[in-house]
Every structure is written in C-alpha cells, then in structure tokens.
Amino acid sequence: MFRLEPRGERSQFWTFCSPVLAVALTIVTMALIFAAMGAPPLAGIETFLISPLLSVSGLSSLAVRAAPLIMIGVGLAFCYRANVWNIGGDGQFTLGALAGGGLALFFPNQAFWWFYPVVLIAGVLGGMFWAGIVAFLKLRFNANEILTSLMLVYIAQLVLVWLVTGPWRDPQGYGFPQSAMFGAGSTTPDIFGTTMHLGCILAPLLAIAIWLIMGRTVLGFQLRVVGQAPRAARYAGFSNAKLTWIALLVSGGLSGLAGIIEVTGPIGQLTTGITPGYGFTAVIVAFLGRLHPIGVIFAGLLLALSYLGGDAAQINLNLPNAITGIFQGVLLFYLLGADILILYRLKRVKRAVQAGIPALEPAE
C-alpha cells in the first residue's frame, strides 16, 4: 500500500521533473495507441515526434506553429497566476484577427511603413475588447469567467463565419467563405527566406517581457499574491478588480496579437478556419510550462510538434490527425497526475501501521 504524505513545502525537483515524467509517459501511451491502431509503435513515434524536426522546412513550420501557442500561452499563464480562469483564448484570437483583418481589408493598398503596425495594434485591441467583456461581466455581475469566456469563443467564431460569408466575402472568391487576400502593406515579412514570420521573433520576446513583469515588478508580485493568497492580498490593499482587469486585458491582447499575425502571415486572408483550437491547446501549454513564461516557450514548441506530428502521421501512416488531440489530452492528464509529487511524497506503508495499531514485537 502507498500513502500520500505531505512534504510541507513545494519540491523544486518535481516542479521541473513532473513535465519530463509526463512527456515520457505520454510517449509510451502514444506507442500503445499506435499499436492498437495497427501502426508499428516505434515507427509511429518516430513519424509523430522526430520526423518533423529533421528538415529546415520542418523546423520553420515548428516555429510558425509554436508562435501563436506561445503568445496565447504566456497570456494565459499570466492570467492563471492571478487565479483568473480565462479559457476563451480562441475567441480573443479570432477577434484580434477580425479587428486587424478588417482594417487591412478596408485599406487594401497602403504603402506606408506604419500601416502594418497599426493593423497589429488593432488586433491587440480586438483581443483586449473580447477579454474585457469577460472582465466586466466577472467584476460587475460576478459571472463565472470560465463559462463567459468560453461562450464568447462560440460567438466570435459565428461572427467570423458571418463576416466571411457576408459583408467581407471576396467578390472574386467564387463564393468560398473567405475574404480577399490582404494587400502587400499588411502582411508580415518573411524571415531568412523561410516560412517563419514576425510572430516567431515576437513570441519569445513577449514571453521574456511577461517574465520580467511577473518576476521583477510590483504588479507581478501583486498578481501572484492575489492568486496564491487572496486574503493576504486584500489585507495588503491590493485591488482585486484592477488585477483581474490587467490579467484579462494582457491575455486577451496577446491572443489578439497572435490572431492578427496568424491571418496576416501564414494564412493571408480571413477564412472560417483560422484556428485549429490554438486557444485550448494554449491552456495545456500554460500548464506544461508551469505557468512560467520561459517554460511556456518550451511547452509551446512541444505542442506545436504535436500538430506537425498529427499531419505527418496522417500522410505517412494513414492515421487520422485527431492523434494530435489525443496526444495533447493525454499529456495534460499525466502532467496533472504527476504534479502531486510536488506537494506530496509517496510513502510505502504496511497495513498494520496504516490502521494505527503498532505491530507487537514478541518478547525476548
């Protein structure tokens, strides 16, 4: 029999090692799933996790996939630290794409150098607006942010569908649900002649910026206190309302930025499928990265790999690319399970001792 015994403090060792353990267990589980689906397990793992990394184009695709995950994930980590459960990253991403994309569509032929930054700012504001609704409803009406932010994901998606099938549909698009392509003045520049774009550079920089804010400023300190010890925060006079606003606006703004970069970069136009659930995957990214901005960078790269791996498994092994979702879910399960080792240790106990009856030693 095993018993969980409180350590009395957080284990630094397991804070860093539980993600490693979780990834290892996930790989074993994936091998079993490949075997169950009739694919050779080792070749499956190789295709899923290694083959995408073996070429320059694969690595640049990885960076392209990781950029939005890191940007949204860093914002969510910031939010969750304050105990604000924003899970509507996908909605804020979409609104960012709509706000910036709308501006780019209305002024298609702008040659001014400052126009693209304005488009990006519009994207940030769009994401902030959508997250701001959540903050307002939470603070003014006490509405649960998990449910409101999630409902806003569905609403944002339907607004997007409406715009690209209605007012913003490309007149030359043969009736496909998509907008016109953005003009040259509002697309992200490529880097080194690869598919990598501005977001691939901005994502790690923003992560470092958030890291500095969280670790080196009074605001970051207040945020962590509100999250970990709300009563202490109230006693110290930290404004819960202000911090909730900041947490949601920052994460909304980052998601919005990810959205506008995604549509002005890799996609190049507005379509109904601008996100394969980045906002939800970013929740896993945030947890796997230990709610720490630098951890989020690594977690974002790993989860980005799961998208590439899903595509590779579909092409090479003829497996459905839903494998990606399984990998992500299983990984989060193992991580949450392994995290118990941070606060507790497993202790072997004998039945008799456990029942509280000391075993009698025979008298000498």
Place this chain on the structure above:
Amino acid sequence: MSLYEITSFVLSIISASTPLLLAASGELITEKSGVLNLGVEGMMLIGAIAGFATAHATGNAMLGVGAAMLAGALISMIFAVLTLSLLANQIATGLALTIFGHGFAALLGAGFVGIAAPTLQKISFPVLSGIPFFGPVLFDQNILIYLSFVVLFGIWWFLRKTHAGLILRAVGDSHDAAHAMGYPVLAIRYAAIAFGGAMAGIAGAYLSLYYSPLWSQDLAAGRGWIALALVVFSAWRPFWLLAGAYLFGGITYMSLYLQGLGVPIPSPLISALPYAGTVVVLVLISRDRRRTRLNQPACLGKSFHAVA
C-alpha cells in the same frame, strides 16, 4: 397558429432541451458532492461516438444508449482518479477531459463519418398517443425524453428525501465534517462523478442516435458547457434546472425557427443566440452574490485529503 403548429413547436422545444437536461442533471449531482467537472462536453462526445458505434455494430439503438452510459462513466473515472486520488486541480483536469474527449471521439469516429446508424424509436402508447396535442407531446416520445424526467424527479427525491442524499450534500458542503462523522468522502465523490459521466454519455447518445443522427465531431456544439451554465443558473436546485433546460431548449429552437422564417438577420448571428443567451442568463443569475454563495456547495472545487 394552428393546433398542429403549436404541437410541433412544443415537440421541437422538448427535443432541443432534453440533451441539456440529461447532462445538467448528472453534473448537478457531481457538483452537489463538491466536485466541479468541466469535462461535460468531452464526456458527451465520448458517449455520442460510443453510442453511435455500438448502435451501428449491433443494429440496436438501445444497446448504443447503454454503451454511451458506460463510456461516459468510464471516461469520467480518469477525472475522478486525478482529482480525488491524486488531488489535481479540478478546473484544469476538467478542461483536459474536454480536450481529450474531443480528440478521442474524433479518432474513434473517423471511420463513421457519413454512415447511418439505427436511431432511437419513439414509444407510442396505444390510444393515448392519438389525443390531439397531448398525445404526441406526452405519449409518443423516445425513451430518453421520458428518462430525463424520471432522472430529474429521482435526483430531487434523492437529494431532498433520502438519507443518502443528505450524506451527499454533507460531503459537498463540508468534506471535513463528513469525514469526521465516518462517511467515505472519496467513495461518495467517485460515485457522484461516475453518475455525472453516465448522464453526459446518455446526453451524447441522444444527440448521435436521435437529435442529429449522423456522426460529426462537432456534434456537441457547446451543449456540455451550456449544461454547466445551467447548473449555476438553477442554483443547484433540480426543478430550476428543468426550467433552465427548457428555456435554453426554447432559445435553441427559436434560433432554428427564425432562420427558417427568413428574417433579415444573417443566420450565423442567429445561431449565436443560445451562446449569447447563456452569457445573459449567467449575468442575471450571478449578480446576486449572496444567493450564489448561499446555494453553492461550500466545498465545490476543493480537493480533499484525509490527514488521519
């Protein structure tokens, strides 16, 4: 409006409300035990594909419902082990269950896209089903619609009138006190989570075997999340849950009905009505903080670890 139109209107609302009522009834019991399971959407999808696959393989829709129930309960055990035995954060684990459920259902369902399965048949009471209006509404429905009412009445009776229900509420309101009195807190929560999973599974089967009887991976379309909102709306009281489910069923139906009428509002925006409605209702119901605090199970979302 003719009698025929009124009848079909009421039938459509019942039809749209039932999956919400089934899933929300299960979640109500789970939350009453002090556990917040955000994985309803994922469990629904798992139930939907398990039910669909089983019905397709056996040719029997009722077996499909049974399989969905089992699958929902089984998948909820992942959540139970993580949150109860390994003390994981309930919010994060529930989200993980939804993400996993989406992926797993899509994987299992990849071979079922575009295939038909047997659907749930209506149970017609002879003679009674011929009565105008009341016949089709009360005596000519599928079994899950009857079940949703039986379960709802059952959980009301269980929570209000039985000793076991009192213990469940005690566990949800103060797990330490319940533990001190010798009640097996974790075992009770395991059971409550399994019940929630089974009901979400049945709700999924209702969708895939009756409401829109073809498999698609977006089948649940946020209904699991709306069910979660309904539990908050009801303030954890069964009959308010019924009222809420029918209110939302009504809104869902209205959005379909308005699209059919050809009103000059773009149809994607009309489809957003149930989601916007959820936000509005949450706002209206939550603004009274005292009411929420009084009704919410006091240990909702908190982990329990017996020291002694």
